[in-house]
Amino acid sequence: MVRPLQTCRLAAFSALVGMTFSFFSAPASAIDNSHNPALPQFQVGSSDLMLHNSVRAANLVQAVRDADAALATCDEAKWMTAMSRLDSASIMAELAISGPAGKIVVDADEEDEDAIDAYSAKRRAEWKAKCGKREATNSGTSFTAGGSLSVGQLSLPQQAFLGYEALGTLIQTLGVVNTEEDARVTAGSFDGSAHFADADVLGSNGLWTALGYVRTTANASIRVTNIDPAGSRLLIPGPLGGASGFSLASAGGLNVVTQADYEAHYEWDSFYAKAGLPFDCGEWLFMPFFGAAYTDQEQTSSFSGTIPGFGRNFAYNTMVDVETISPFVGFDAVRHFNGVSIHGGGMVSADFNDANGYDRLSFTGVADSQAMISQDDTSLGGRAWAGVTFGTPQSPFKLSLDASYVYVDNIPVVTRDGTNPSSLAFESADGILGTIRATFRF
Numbered sequence: 001m002v003r004p005l006q007t008c009r010l011a012a013f014s015a016l017v018g019m020t021f022s023f024f025s026a027p028a029s030a031i032d033n034s035h036n037p038a039l040p041q042f043q044v045g046s047s048d049l050m051l052h053n054s055v056r057a058a059n060l061v062q063a064v065r066d067a068d069a070a071l072a073t074c075d076e077a078k079w080m081t082a083m084s085r086l087d088s089a090s091i092m093a094e095l096a097i098s099g100p101a102g103k104i105v106v107d108a109d110e111e112d113e114d115a116i117d118a119y120s121a122k123r124r125a126e127w128k129a130k131c132g133k134r135e136a137t138n139s140g141t142s143f144t145a146g147g148s149l150s151v152g153q154l155s156l157p158q159q160a161f162l163g164y165e166a167l168g169t170l171i172q173t174l175g176v177v178n179t180e181e182d183a184r185v186t187a188g189s190f191d192g193s194a195h196f197a198d199a200d201v202l203g204s205n206g207l208w209t210a211l212g213y214v215r216t217t218a219n220a221s222i223r224v225t226n227i228d229p230a231g232s233r234l235l236i237p238g239p240l241g242g243a244s245g246f247s248l249a250s251a252g253g254l255n256v257v258t259q260a261d262y263e264a265h266y267e268w269d270s271f272y273a274k275a276g277l278p279f280d281c282g283e284w285l286f287m288p289f290f291g292a293a294y295t296d297q298e299q300t301s302s303f304s305g306t307i308p309g310f311g312r313n314f315a316y317n318t319m320v321d322v323e324t325i326s327p328f329v330g331f332d333a334v335r336h337f338n339g340v341s342i343h344g345g346g347m348v349s350a351d352f353n354d355a356n357g358y359d360r361l362s363f364t365g366v367a368d369s370q371a372m373i374s375q376d377d378t379s380l381g382g383r384a385w386a387g388v389t390f391g392t393p394q395s396p397f398k399l400s401l402d403a404s405y406v407y408v409d410n411i412p413v414v415t416r417d418g419t420n421p422s423s424l425a426f427e428s429a430d431g432i433l434g435t436i437r438a439t440f441r442f
Contacts, residue, residue, distance in 0.1 A: 154431030163235035254309025320357035
C-alpha cells in the first residue's frame with residue numbers, strides 16, 4: 001500500500017542512494033562479449049544483467065537504479081514500480097518470440113526473457129531478506145520502557161524584599177533587594193510506551209502511546225551583605241500589610257542589615273499521557289503527538305537577615321503549591337543511519353494553574369504574622385530538543401543524549417507593598433538541560 005505521506009520522499013536523495021548502491025555493487029570490470037555475437041552484448045547499467053536487445057537494455061537502466069535505491073531504503077512504493085518495469089520487459093521479450101523473426105532473433109529474445117526473470121528473482125530474494133524481515137518485525141505491537149536523568153540550569157524570576165523610606169519626603173522604595181535566581185536543576189523520569197504497528201490511522205505507520213512520570217528539582221541560594229539604607233528608614237513589609245511590618249530608623253546607621261540569606265527549593269512532580277502518529281517521510285520519520293499532563297509544583301523559600309544595631313533578626317518564609325493541568329501538542333522527527341539516529345522536536349502547552357500557599361514574617365520579640373495567598377491563571381509553556389540515539393529501531397537497548405530548552409510561565413512570585421496583604425502572581429522561567437536516556441524494547 002502506498003501511504004499518502006510517502007510523497008514527501010526526496011527524489012534527489014533516493015537517486016543518490018541508488019547510484020551509490022549501484023556503484024558498490026558493480027562488477028569489478030564490465031562483461032565483454034564482443035568475441036561471440038551469440039552471447040548477450042549489452043549490460044544494463046552497472047548491474048550484472050546482460051541482454052541481446054540494446055533498446056530493451058537501455059529502457060531497463062532506470063528500473064535497475066530504482067530497484068537499488070528502493071532496496072537501500074526499503075521503499076515499497078519505488079520497489080513495486082521498479083519490479084513492474086522489469087516484469088513488463090520480460091513479457092515484451094516473450095511476445096517478441098512469437099513474432100515474425102529468424103531463428104537467431106527468437107533465441108535472443110528468449111534468452112533476454114530468461115535473463116530478466118533470473119535477475120528479477122534474485123532481486124526479489126534480496127528484498128525478502130532485507131526488507132521483508134523488517135516488515136515482519138514492524139508488524140504487530142511492540143513495547144518499550146525507559147528512564148532518563150537530566151541536569152542543567154534554570155533562570156527563575158527575581159523575588160524582591162525590604163524597602164527604604166527617605167527622611168523628609170517619606171517616599172518609599174520597595175523591593176530594594178532582588179534575588180538573582182540561577183537555579184541548579186536535576187530531573188529524573190520513567191516511562192512506558194506501546195507502538196501498535198497494525199493501526200493505520202490517517203495513513204500513519206501505526207499508533208504510538210506513552211505514559212510517564214517526571215520529577216524535577218531546582219535549588220537557588222544567595223547571600224547579601226551590608227544592606228545599608230544610607231540614612232533612610234529600613235522597611236520590612238509585613239504579610240498582612242500595615243502594622244504587620246516594621247520600620248527602623250537609621251539612628252546613625254543602626255538599621256544596616258549586615259547579612260541576609262536567601263534560599264529557594266522547587267519541586268515538580270508531573271504525570272503525563274500522550275499519543276502520536278508516526279509517518280514515513282523518506283529518510284525521516286515524522287511524528288506529531290498530543291496529550292495532557294498533571295503537575296504538582298511546590299516552592300519553599302526563605303529570606304532572613306540580621307540587624308545587629310537593633311539586636312533583631314527577621315525571616316520571611318513562603319510556601320506555594322501550584323497544581324497545573326496542561327494539554328499539549330508537539331512533534332518529533334527522527335532520521336536513522338547505520339546503528340545511530342538523530343532526532344529533534346518541540347511542543348507547546350496551555351497550562352491551567354491553581355496556586356495556594358502562605359507568606360510568613362518572623363521578627364525578634366514579636367509574634368509571627370502570616371497571610372494566606374492564592375492565584376488562578378492560564379499560561380503557556382514550551383520545550384524544544386535535539387539529540388542522538390545509539391541503536392537501531394529494533395535494538396533491545398538504546399542510549400540517547402539530548403539537549404533541550406525549556407520555557408514555563410507559571411513560577412509563583414510574592415509581592416509585598418507594605419500596605420496590602422501579600423499577593424501572588426506568576427512569572428516566566430527558562431533554562432537548558434542535558435539528558436542521558438536508556439530505552440529497553442520488548
